Each structure stands twice: as C-alpha cells, then as structure tokens.
Amino acid sequence: MAVLEIRDLHVSVETDQGSKPILRGVDLTIRKGETHAIMGPNGSGKSTLAYTIAGHPKYTVNSGSITLDGQDVLAMTVDERARAGLFLAMQYPVEIPGVTVTNFLRTAKTAIDGEAPPIRHWIKDVKSSMKNLRMDSTFAERNVNEGFSGGEKKRHEILQLELLKPTFAVLDETDSGLDVDALKIVSEGVNRAKENTNLGVLLITHYTRILRYIKPDFVHVFVDGRIAEEGGPELADRLEDEGYDRFLVGEATA
Amino acid sequence: MTISAPEATTTKLENTGQLGYKKHTDGGWGLVPIQTRSERFASTNVEDFPAVTGREAVWKLTPIDRVADLIDGQLDGGEYAIDATLVNDVDVSWVDRTDARIGTAGTPEERASANAWTQFDKALAITVSGEEPKTVRVRRSELGTSPRAAHVLLEAKPFSTGLVILANAGQARLTENVEIIVGEGANLTVVTVQQWDDDAAHLASHFTTVGRDARVKHVVVTLGGSVVRVNPSTHLNAQGGEVEALGLYFADAGQHLEQQVYVDHDAPHTRSRVTYKGALQGEGARTVWIGDVLIRQSATGTDSYEQNRNLVLTDGTRADSVPNLEIETGDIAGAGHASATGRFDDEQLFYLQARGITEEEARRLVVRGFLTEIVQQIGDAELQERLEIAIEEELNGTNLSTDGR
Ligand SMILES: Nc1ncnc2c1ncn2[C@@H]1O[C@H](COP(=O)(O)OP(=O)(O)OP(=O)(O)O)[C@@H](O)[C@H]1O
Ligand SMILES: [Mg+2]
Secondary structure (H helix, E strand, C coil): CCEEEEEEEEEEEEECCEEEEEEEEEEEEEECCCEEEEECCCCCCHHHHHHHHHCCCCEEEEEEEEEECCEEHHHCCHHHHHHCCEEEECCCCCCEEEEEHHHHHHHHHHHHHCCCCCHHHHHHHHHHHHHHCCCCHHHHHCEECCCCCHHHHHHHHHHHHHHHCCCEEEEECCCCCCCHHHHHHHHHHHHHHHHHHCCEEEEEECCCHHHHCCCCCEEEEEECCEEEEEECHHHHHHHHHHCCHHHHHHHHHC | CCEECCCCEEEEECCCCCCCEEEECCCCCCCCCCCCHHHCCCCCCHHHCCCCCCCCCCCCCCCHHHCHHHHHCCCECCCCCCEECCCCCEEEEEEECCCCCCCCCCCCCCHHHHHHHHHCCEEEEEEECCCCCCEEEEEECCCCCCCEEEEEEEEECCCCEEEEEEEEEECCEEEEEEEEEECCCCEEEEEEEEEECCCCEEEEEEEEEECCCCEEEEEEEEEECCEEEEEEEEEECCCCCEEEEEEEEEECCCCEEEEEEEEEECCCCCEEEEEEEEEECCCCCEEEEEEEEEECCCCCCCEEEEEEEEEECCCCEEEEEEEEEEECCCCCCEEEEEEEEECCCHHHHHHHHCCCCCHHHHHHHHHHHHHHHHHCCCCCHHHHHHHHHHHHHHHHCCCCCCCCC
8 A cells, every 4th residue: 555654844945035944844644545635824834845745946855754655755856756656736837838738748648657658548548538627629739838727727737637647646726716617627537536546635725615525534734834733524624614713823922 | 209128138157057037028218229220321332331340239249250251251152053942933043133123122231241242143033923822942052161142032922922941051151131022912931941061151131121911921040050140121111011030049069140130110000020039058159139120100000029038058158139129109009029048947847847757858848849939830841840850959969957957
C-alpha cells in the first residue's frame, strides 16, 4: 500500500527581504485511496505545502522529510517526483505559448510512462476524458492555458490528472473560482480518478463546498504553517459553522 | 503635434543570473526624439552619404568593421544564379536599371543601401498577377564570396494574391535593396529566409509601398550568417492599407542578427502589426531590433501595434530592443508597443516539469513554442516544416540544461 509521509516539515520562502519561514512543523500521512482535506485561512501556508511536495525551486526545506513509500522525495527533481507518481493540480496554472494541449499531454504522458502511449488508444482516452470534463474538442489545438478562463484551466488540470494517472494528487484550491456546474464536473473527474486508480488525494481548500462532492476521509485544519486540528469529515461541518476564528484567537493575542 | 515615446531597453545578460522578463511598456510620452524618422536623409547615390563612423542612428549597433566592403567597396552588380519555381501568373525575370518600377517603393537612407543602388546592373523582377492564391519560391545559394550588389523588384498587381519566398543560403557578401510594390486591393505575403553559411554577410533594405485596401504580410526569418541585417520599411500611403510585419531570428555564438523595422502610416485607416521574436545562445550571440512607427497627421484612424520579444538561452549574449513610436495626429484607433527580453520563465518550466517532463525537454518545448508563433503565421506548410526542423537543429546545438544556472 503506497504511502506519502510528511514529517516535521519546516519550509521557508526566499523573498527580497530574505528568507521567510512559512511551514513550521507539518506532519501528515496519506495512504493510497484516502482523501485528506486541508483547510485553512488565506496565507496559512497551504500552497507552500503543495509546492514543496512538488518541488518548486522557490521554497527551501529547512528540516523534516517527505517520503513516498520510504523514498526520499526531497532528493528528487521536480520531474522525478512526477514520474514517481506525484501530481499537483495548481491553484494558478501557467500559460505556455506555442505549445498545444495535444502536444503537451502527449509529451507529459510519454515522460511519465517512459514510452509513447499507443496512438489510437491515447487519442480515444484524451477525447473521452475531455468529453467527461465537458471540454470542447477545440481545446486540444489551443496553446496550454492560453486564454483559458479560470474554470477551463481547472478542468485542464483535472484532465491531466485523469490521463497521467498518478498515485497521489495534491489539488490546490481546484474549487476556487468555479461555479456550481463546473465544481460538480471537476469533482466528478476527481472521483473518477479515485475510483479508477485508487488515487490518494490531498485536497486543499478554503471553503467546505467542494467537500459536498468529494468526500474526505480526514480533515486537517491548517493555521500559521502547521496543522492545528485534525478529525474526520465532521470537522469540516464545524468549520462551516464556526469559521477559522477559533484557531486565530491565539495568534491575535500572541 | 508631435508626441513620441522613444525608449530603449538594452539588456545585456552576462552571468547576471537574472531571471524572468524585463518588461517595457509605454510611459515616455512627451519626450522629444533626436530626429523624427521622416526627416532622415535619403539618396540613391552612394556619394551623397558621408563616410560611416558608427555613430549614426542606423549604424550604431552594427559591427561596421565586419561589413566595410559592403558599405564602401566595389561591388559586382550583375546577374547571379537563381533557382525559381515556375508558377502561373508569376513572372520572374531580369530587368534593366531603367525599369519604370525601380525607385517607386523607396530610396536608400544609409550608405550600404545606396552603395548597392549605385552599383547594381540588373534587377531581379518578380511580378505576381491573378487572384488565385499561389506560392513562388526563389532561391539564391551561389552568390560566392566577392562583394555583391543586388536589386529585387517584387510587384503584386492590383487585386492579385500570392506568397513569395526568397530563400537565401550558401556563401554571400551581399548588400541589396528589395522594392515591394503592393497594388490596390492586392494580398501579398513575402517571406525572406536567411540561412547563410557561418561567415556570410548580408545587408538588406526592403521598401514596401502598399496600395489602397491592400494587405501585405512581410516575414523575415534569419538563422544563418555572420552579420545579417534586414531593414524592412513599409509605407502605408493609401487608405485602408495594412501590413503585418513578422520576424524570427536565432543567433548563435558570434552571430550578429539585426533588423530595423519601420512602418510609416501616411493615409487614413491604415493598420500595422509588427511582431519580432528572437532567441540567443552562445558567447557573443548578438541581436538588434529597432522598431520605428510613425503615424503622420494624414493617418487618422490608424491602428498600430509593435512588439519584440527575445528569449535568452545562455550567458554571454546581448539583445538590443528599441521600440519608437511617433504620433502626429490625435485621431487614431490605437497605437502601442512592447518589448521584453528575458530568460526562461521559471513558472513555465516548473509547470512542465511537474508533469514529468525533464528540464531539458521543458526548455526545448518553451523555446520551440516561443518561436513557433511566428512560423505558424507564414502560411506555407513546406517552409513551416523546414523552419521547425531548422529551429530544432539550432536547439540541438545548445545544451539547454547547463546555461550557468
Ligand atoms: N514568493 C513569496 N514571497 C513572499 N511571501 C510569500 C511568497 N510565497 C508565499 N509567501 C507568503 O507565505 C505565506 C503563505 O502563503 P501560501 O500561498 O502558502 O498561503 P495559502 O494558505 O495557500 O493562501 P491562499 O488561501 O491565499 O491560497 C503568505 O503569507 C504569503 O504571503
Ligand atoms: Mg494558496
């Protein structure tokens, strides 16, 4: 059973003013097939955790570890992590001018699998996944994320999730900026991936509404760079009612 | 009223480790240009130009010592071997200096151009007629190593449609003028491709005049040559005329690739779009882009935008990018310019790598994508494919994963 383990993770970001500590001792264990929701206020470090797992060069790990089935993730390059089975659906996917979605998807799939996908099969897979996500077939010939609306970018992230078939996916605010219909479509995509590949999910969100469609097994409340409270799905309901204020009190008086 | 925004971004990236793009947008309103572009001296006689010092606006970024023979020297102005496809409604032939069309599209504004004009014997005339779309390829690859003058006349008869590809390869020490006469309502695409040998030198001035409601797409692709300078100027002197000026260049170690692009809006409702993109790699790779746009008082309702983007792939290169916009009328539909020179966008690389793509392959994808935007707009599948391969070969000459970062 595949497992992603994060132990006492301390991370800082390089800024013009110097190094700024953001994550202050994160502990988290995700097994294949499990869905963990991470909820927390703006600026609490959720994206930092996501980027650190994926290996963004802007973030420096000062101490702690991330392992995937005992393998040292922090020693891997960004692309090695992806090939090891980690996937990050980005909060703000970037545009790649002149690179079509078709070309991008095929290149990524080839890189992840170590060989080019059988062409007929692949075209069929791409088409049906796009259809499931209600993406018009013209997207295939457009440049990656160029001129995509916020919702289209998020669908494109989930399209990649479905096609690349990672072991663990970190979804960084995939719900933000989506209307109800799009939220359902995107959630269905995640649920399909869970069903088809027994995906482990780290679902980062600010709001509880996506949790109506993607059921978490565990909920972690993220405050000020660490997990402040953990529980089952019922914790999300409490957050819905009470907000994050309860967790921020200590900070305000500190 | 003269409003102008002359601004220059000169970016020299030498082991600076600088990341991201240097952005440049409007902001210099109210600055007075040293000399407005329209007042530049012009003559077809080389003797009318003083000796070149290297301080002139048109020469100050060019390595004049590497092209001295073309600026001052004796030139062979006779016929040379060409390889042209035979196409219906396109005539390719040699004409005398006395051809009535010569001199109708423009006049030299610098000494190398005037030197070619003074010394050419025969002009190569390409005349396009007929409304059916057609493609004509004219290839020069046997120009040799002695200094040469050339004159090319390219005429699109009124309401004709055509795509003309001027392909240049092999050795050359060439200074030339290319006159492009686009008749009323015509739709012409001109693509000049420079894939010269490593030690070739080529200075070209293109003069385009655009008839009423005519449209010209002008594309400059420069990949090979030691010093290559192609300066296309377009005179939009009839109502409704339109130019799309595109450029793509890829400079390797020691190469100097330059283009001075000039669009003169001189009639109402004219439109221009200028987009030049370049990549630089290797010690001493050097590119220059100067983009002058003049919107005259006569050019009401003009719509104009020019941009230059450079992608720096390694240390030791230098890209100059100088957009200038002069506006003499308040009544325009739009005018803008942009210039950016930078290294790889780290966020783009991260995104691709996060999908399992290696850093080196990610860099290739980004560069290819960056330049493809221009290639895709040429409109000739065969040439596009050939250029994609040529760009690939350029990229294979670099080790993109070890650019000192
Ligand atoms: N490059 C950076 N420079 C300066 N500060 C940064 C940088 N990146 C992140 N930070 C800071 O680190 C903190 C955590 O940011 P992070 O993006 O991880 O928060 P988040 O929980 O994802 O917030 P949100 O809910 O708004 O997405 C914030 O205070 C943020 O301003
Ligand atoms: Mg965030």
